[in-house]
Amino acid sequence: MEETTSIVMMIFFMSLLVIFVIKYLLHKIMNNDKPNSSSALTLLPPGPSPWPILGCIPGMLRNKSTYQWIHNLMKELDTDIACIRLGTSTHAISVTSPEIAREFLKKHDMVFASRPLTSVTRLISDDYKTIIFATWGEQWKKMRRVLVSNVFNRSTLAWLLHKRNEEADNLVRFVYNHSSAKSGGVVNVRIAAQQYSVGIMRKMMFGKRYFGKGRNDGGPGKEEEEHVEALLAMLSHIYAFSVSDYLPWLRWLDLDGHQKIVCKAMKVINKLHDPIINERIRDWREVEMESRIRESEDLLDVLISVKDSNGKPLLSEDEIRAQVMELFLTVVDNPYSAAEWALSEMLNQPEMLEKARTEIDSVVGNNITLLQESHIPQLPYIIACAREALRLHPVTAFNVPHVSTSDSTVAGYFIPKGSNVLLSRFGLGRNPTVWDQPMRFNPDRHLDEKHCDLGETDLRFISFTTGRRGCIGVELGTNMTVMLLGRLLQGFTWKIPHGMEKIDLSTEEGNSMFKAKPLCAHAVPRLNPSLYLSLG
Numbered sequence: 001m002e003e004t005t006s007i008v009m010m011i012f013f014m015s016l017l018v019i020f021v022i023k024y025l026l027h028k029i030m031n032n033d034k035p036n037s038s039s040a041l042t043l044l045p046p047g048p049s050p051w052p053i054l055g056c057i058p059g060m061l062r063n064k065s066t067y068q069w070i071h072n073l074m075k076e077l078d079t080d081i082a083c084i085r086l087g088t089s090t091h092a093i094s095v096t097s098p099e100i101a102r103e104f105l106k107k108h109d110m111v112f113a114s115r116p117l118t119s120v121t122r123l124i125s126d127d128y129k130t131i132i133f134a135t136w137g138e139q140w141k142k143m144r145r146v147l148v149s150n151v152f153n154r155s156t157l158a159w160l161l162h163k164r165n166e167e168a169d170n171l172v173r174f175v176y177n178h179s180s181a182k183s184g185g186v187v188n189v190r191i192a193a194q195q196y197s198v199g200i201m202r203k204m205m206f207g208k209r210y211f212g213k214g215r216n217d218g219g220p221g222k223e224e225e226e227h228v229e230a231l232l233a234m235l236s237h238i239y240a241f242s243v244s245d246y247l248p249w250l251r252w253l254d255l256d257g258h259q260k261i262v263c264k265a266m267k268v269i270n271k272l273h274d275p276i277i278n279e280r281i282r283d284w285r286e287v288e289m290e291s292r293i294r295e296s297e298d299l300l301d302v303l304i305s306v307k308d309s310n311g312k313p314l315l316s317e318d319e320i321r322a323q324v325m326e327l328f329l330t331v332v333d334n335p336y337s338a339a340e341w342a343l344s345e346m347l348n349q350p351e352m353l354e355k356a357r358t359e360i361d362s363v364v365g366n367n368i369t370l371l372q373e374s375h376i377p378q379l380p381y382i383i384a385c386a387r388e389a390l391r392l393h394p395v396t397a398f399n400v401p402h403v404s405t406s407d408s409t410v411a412g413y414f415i416p417k418g419s420n421v422l423l424s425r426f427g428l429g430r431n432p433t434v435w436d437q438p439m440r441f442n443p444d445r446h447l448d449e450k451h452c453d454l455g456e457t458d459l460r461f462i463s464f465t466t467g468r469r470g471c472i473g474v475e476l477g478t479n480m481t482v483m484l485l486g487r488l489l490q491g492f493t494w495k496i497p498h499g500m501e502k503i504d505l506s507t508e509e510g511n512s513m514f515k516a517k518p519l520c521a522h523a524v525p526r527l528n529p530s531l532y533l534s535l536g
Contacts (some may be wrong), residue, residue, distance in 0.1 A: 043413060043414060044083045044091070044413060044414055044415075044416075045079065045081045045082055045083040045093060045411075045413040045415075046077045046079045046081075046082055046083070047073070047077070047082045047083040047084045047085070048073060048084060050084075050085040053087075053088055054087065054247070055084075055085035055086045055087050055088065055090070055246065056084050056085055056086055057086055057087060057243060057246060057247070060086065060241060061243070064509070064510055065509070065510055065511055066241040066511055067397030067398065067424075067426060067511055070082070070084065070092075070094050070422075070424075071094075071096075071397075071424070071426065071427060074094060074096060074427070080095065080096050080097035080100055080427075080431075081093065081094070081095050081096075081097065081100050081410075081411055081413065082094045083413075083419075086241075086246040087245075087246030087247050087248075088246075088247070089418065090116075090245075090246050090418070090419075090420060091415075091416055091418070091419040091420070092419070092420050092422055093415060093419050093420065093421045093422065094398075094422045094424055094427075095421065095422065095423050095424060095427075095428075096424045096427025096428055096431055097411075097428075097431065098428060098431070098434060098458060098459045098460045099411075100410065100411045101423050101428060101459040102458065102459055103410050103411060104402065104410055104421055104423070105402070105423075105459065105465065105466055105467040105469075105470075106466065106467060108408055108410060109467040109468055110468070111404055111405055111406055111408045112402040112403070112404055112405075112421055112467075113136045113402065113405070113467070113468040113469055114135045114136035114402065114403040114404075114405050115132075115133055115134065115135055115136075115400070115401065115402070115403055115469075116239070116245070116401055116403050116420050117135065118239065118242065118245045119242070119244055119245060119251055119254075119258070119259050120234075120237050120238055120239075120240070120242070120258055120259065120262050121133040121238060121239065123259065123262055123263065123266065124234060124238065124262065124266070124322075124325065124326070124329075125322050125326065126318050126319075126321065126322040129143075129316075129318060129319045129322045129323070130143060130319075130322045130323050130325075130326040131143040131144050131147060131323070131326065132326055132329075132330070132400065133238075133326070135403075136405060136468075142314075143319070143323065144472070146303070146306055146314065146315065146323075147323075147472060148472055150302050150303075150306055151299060151302065151303075151327075152472050152473050152475070152476060154475075156299075156302070157475060157476060157479075160203075160204045160298070160299070161373065163200070163203040163204050163207075163298075164200050164203070164204070164373070164479070164480070164483070165372070165373075166203060166209075167196055167199045167200045167203055167209070168196070168370070168371075168483050168484075168487050169370065169535045170196075170199065170209065170218045170535070171192060171196040171218075171484065171487055171488075172370065172487055172491045172532065172535055173217075173218045173532065173535040173536065174192055174195070174217060174218035174219050175187050175192050175488070175491065175492060175523055176491070176492075176525055176532045176535075177217040177218065177219075178192075178217070178219075178523075179492065179523040179524065179525060183524075184493075184522060184523055184524030184525070185522065185523065186497050186520050186521065186522050186523075187520065187521060187522075187523045188518055188519075188520050189339075189340055189343060189488070189518070189519040189520070189521060190336065190340055190515075190518035190519055191219070191220070191518070192488075193335070193336035193339050193340055193484055193488075194228050194332070194336045195219065195220045195224060195228065196335075196336070196484055197331050197332060197335040197336045197480060197484070198224075198227065198228050198231065198328065198331060198332055199224075200331065200480060201327060201328050201331045203298075204298060204299050205298060205299045205300050205324060205327065205328070206276050206298060206300055207297055207298040207300075210223065210224060211223035211224060211227065211272050212224075223272060226268050226272070227268070227269070227272055228332065229265075229268075230265040230266075230268035230269050231265075231269070231328055231329055231332040232332060232333070233261060233262070233264075233265040234262055234265045234266065234269075234329065235329055235332060235333055236511075236512065237258045237261060237262050238329075238400075239398075239400060239401055240256075240258060240511065241511070242256045242258050243255050243256055244256060244258070244259075266325075269325055269328075270321075273321065273324060273325065274321070276300070277300065277317075277320060277321055277324065280300055280301070280304060281304055281317055281320070284301070284304045284305060299327075300320075300324065303315055303320050303323065303324070304320060330471075330473065330477075331477075331480065333395045333514075334390075334395055334463075334477060334481065335477070335480045335481040335484050336484070337389075337393065337395045337514060337515070338386050338389040338390050338393075338481050338485070339386070339389075339481065339484045339485040339488065340515055340518075340519045341389040341392070341393040341515060342385045342386055342388070342389035342485055343485065343488060343489075343494065343519060343521070344503045344505060344515065344519050345388075345389070345392075345441035345503075345505065346385065346441075346494075347494060347495070347496050347502075347503045347521060348496075348502045348503050348505070349441070352385070352443065353489065353494060355381060356381055356382055356385060356489050357489055357490070357493075357526075359379060359380075359381045359382060360375075360379065360382065360486060360489060360490045361490075363375050363378045363379060364490065367526070367527045367528045367531070368527070368528045368530070368531050369531075370487065370490065370491070370527075370531065371483065371486045371487055371490050373479045373483060375486075376452075376478070376479060376482050376483070376486075377452045379482065379486060380447055380450065380451070381443060381447065382482055382485060382486050382489070383446070383451055383452070383453070383454065383478075383482060384443035384444070384445075384446035384447050384451070385443045385485065386454055386481050386482055386485055387443070387446045387451065387454055387456070387461075387463070388441055388442065388443045388445070388446060389441075390429075390454060390461060390462075390463045391429040391430075391435070391460075391461040392429060392430070392438075392439070392441055393507075393513065393515070394425035394426060394429060394461070394462065394513055395425075395513055395514065396425060396513055397424065397425060397426040397511065397513055398422040398423065398424055398425060398426075399422065399423040399424075399425055399462050399465055400465075400469075401420045401421060401422050402420075402421040402423075402469065403418065403419065403420055403421070404416070404417055404418060404419045404421065405417065423459065423462060423465070425461065425462045425513075426513070428459060428460060428461050428462060429460075429461035429462070431460075434460050435460070453474055453475065453478040454474070454477065454478045454481060454482075455474045455478070463477075464477060490526075490527070491525065491526065491527060491532075492523040492524060492525055492526060493523070493524045493525075493526045494521050494522065494523055495521065495522045495524075496521065496522070497520060497521060497522050498522070503519065503521070504516065504517055
């Protein structure tokens with residue numbers, strides 16, 4: 001009897017709570033959906049009719065791929081800008097037009113310079129202490145100053161060039177060892193490319209390639225594989241469409257399981273990063289207490305040694321840890337994905353491989369010298385191949401979202417304060433009004449523009465975006481991506497493995513834009529054998 005009474009009382013109080021929440025939410029909806037008097041004649045962009053309280057979340061949940069659902073809606077509505085209300089008050093504004101995208105990030109850049117607050121980004125950034133996920137404000141400005149002045153400036157990149165060269169050499173050594181040396185063999189390009197990208201950041205950040213013993217062939221050990229897997233797990237849930245972010249009162253339930261997955265991945269990252277960071281901070285503080293001078297040897301030293309106007313450490317230990325993690329997240333996907341997609345497409349059109357190799361050979365000049373970053377400005381076709389891969393095969397369907405800090409009017413539509421603006425990498429890069437035969441991989445379309453990097457400020461596709469929240473690592477990102485693709489093309493003759501007609505170009509199911517199957521291709525060394533042997 002007592003147990004039955006307790007259950008009845010629980011149901012009663014839960015019912016009261018539900019009634020209270022519904023009344024509160026309906027009141028909020030009525031207020032939030034009313035444009036103010038100054039915008040009363042301005043309509044929201046076209047979009048589906050939302051449900052009370054839930055908005056369009058039921059439609060989102062019915063579709064396995066949220067980005068495809070959004071783009072299908074836009075196609076049905078025949079629009080380049082759509083408004084989809086998720087939850088009680090979040091307006092997701094999706095954009096596939098470069099002109100409208102430029103209006104958001106150039107004409108109205110200041111209004112859309114903030115970021116949404118989500119449960120996952122709060123976890124990853126340690127309550128928004130980093131540059132990418134911080135809202136518009138003093139913390140973001142502080143972290144941006146640190147990175148622009150101390151990490152991504154020309155002198156720092158030049159200072160760390162030898163570390164990037166070591167990893168580019170190791171890439172060639174690893175592929176050579178796995179291609180059965182002289183005779184050639186099938187190589188998993190994805191493993192090589194992923195470890196190259198993250199290996200560069202390990203070298204620049206921690207001064208080391210391996211957390212553990214590593215492997216004699218230059219490949220990753222158990223710790224390095226865990227590192228990359230954890231980073232990719234976190235990355236796949238950053239700004240993923242999560243019910244908890246649109247219905248905040250359900251956040252504690254973690255209905256999507258995103259928080260659980262990210263926390264698990266963060267434990268792996270912290271296990272690998274924290275001992276290095278803690279020991280280094282302790283060493284620096286001891287040196288400072290003893291008034292000794294210590295020279296920085298890597299980016300971790302730089303972040304620890306940055307001082308404020310009073311000569312005190314500018315960054316807290318938590319800020320250092322969070323920013324280190326975020327910097328790893330910025331390099332783990334784009335370089336490897338662009339190189340893997342480019343090489344996959346080029347294998348299906350082998351004349352492109354020959355054109356790329358001819359360009360590299362003409363610039364480098366012989367078969368005993370490896371491609372260097374200084375050669376990149378002289379490689380327009382390689383750059384064009386990487387740009388085309390980023391256009392046609394972006395790593396995510398949408399750019400990192402921007403949040404409006406006030407009501408505004410864009411493209412003639414009312415954009416309410418708090419709207420999440422999603423520039424569609426998928427839609428911009430494949431927009432048929434911008435690109436001729438948009439589904440065809442054609443690097444030649446970029447050659448007349450004579451680009452020296454992978455930036456695209458006109459937002460016809462998205463690589464590093466633009467405006468106040470544009471990526472500040474364009475030079476580093478370009479060098480890493482072009483060197484990765486260039487070294488693979490220079491060092492080896494690539495062919496489709498025996499028994500296959502062509503490389504499968506399908507993407508992963510769900511919300512991912514990565515290649516469904518890792519690229520495995522037949523590689524034969526094409527340079528002087530002594531060169532490969534010297535990379536040990």
